[in-house]
Amino acid sequence: MPAPTEARASRQAVVHIVGDWQHWLDRLGLKVPRALCGAYLAAEGPDDGPDQDAPVCDRCERRASRHSLAELVRARCANRRARAATADRWAEAATFEDLCGLTAQWLEGELAFHPGGYDEPDPETTELLPVLADLNRIGFLTEASQPGATDPGYDGAGWQQRAAVQGYVTDETLRRVLALTAQTHGLLYVVHDPSDRIRQDAVVVTTRAGRPYTVFGVWLPPSNTRMTYGSWCSREIGAVVNQAHQVTLIDPEWGREDVLWPALTELLQPHAD
Incomplete structure (x- = not known):
């Protein structure tokens, strides 16, 4: 001892x-x-x-x-x-469905990073992750999303956000369901056909000190797909994404959190296990 x-x-x-x-x-x-x-x-x-x-x-x-x-x-x-x-x-990843499934896994913390350069989702979307993952699993490849908010920002300035989500859809039935959901709940709905080549007016979804800061709904060119997936996925996957419809849903009221995301949760119910 x-x-x-x-x-x-x-x-x-x-x-x-x-x-x-x-x-x-x-x-x-x-x-x-x-x-x-x-x-x-x-x-x-x-x-x-x-x-x-x-x-x-x-x-x-x-x-x-x-x-x-x-x-x-x-x-x-x-x-x-x-x-x-x-x-x-x-x-x-060989298909659009593969991308959607992998994005869902990343949102749930099962993958180490997203090709877009993110190791993990933005903290402000933590409560939205289950809905976002399920949306991807039914074929809505989400590209960006945010909750509604009116709280002061990290810099002390006055920030306002509209609840919003945008992404890619290849299934026509799902696209129609999303459009119907937007119409039923009074949401703004923006869709770009794969053949669109004109940058349409975007919708401001975030303001800082009363000035526009972030926009959703703008047409995303093929270069956006190359920037997001080009370094990690095959060229064929990029071509598939570029042939999808670009879909955006936005709550028109600033700071409201109880319309868009509950509406999307309702949309997902028929697909629940």
Whole structure:
């Protein structure tokens, strides 16, 4: 059984109690006239954590540093493997339905990144993720989305948002259902035919300090598809996306959150498992 060792930490002598020494010191009523190492203080079993308020000896600090570095290396290696596997998944996509399914998986956190350059969805869409994933699974390849909001922004300026979603649709029946949903709930509906080559007027969906900041509904040229999928997916996939209708639904009222997304949830009910 190794004996206690002493070290210096934070200008205070610290005794590192190893193994059963603490138990026998307590049984014999002996008091160590220096602070005990926080890595072992009050630890009654191997699964007990360290005392965060107690000083830690140099030995344990070095061990913790090495342990943290090892964890960092393992995490980076795991992330690299996950990204490589994700890249393979995007490269293997052969149909529009494949893209929709992979986008749904990314929205649910099952893939390491999206070809558009995002590791994860924007935090503001967290509550929308289940609906967005299901929309992709029925054939609405979402390209952008946002909730309604009227709260001050991160910079303190006054921001306003309209709830909105835009993306690509190849199925004519789904496109008609989306149009009917927009008509039923009083939503703005913008659609671009694959043959469109004119940049139509966009709809402002976000303002900052009263000035337009973000627009939805504008026609997206083939270069947008190349920029999003070109580095990760096949050329054939890009051509398929460019032949899809571009569909946008927007709540006309600023800040409203209880119309567009509930309407889309209702649309999804027939497809629920």
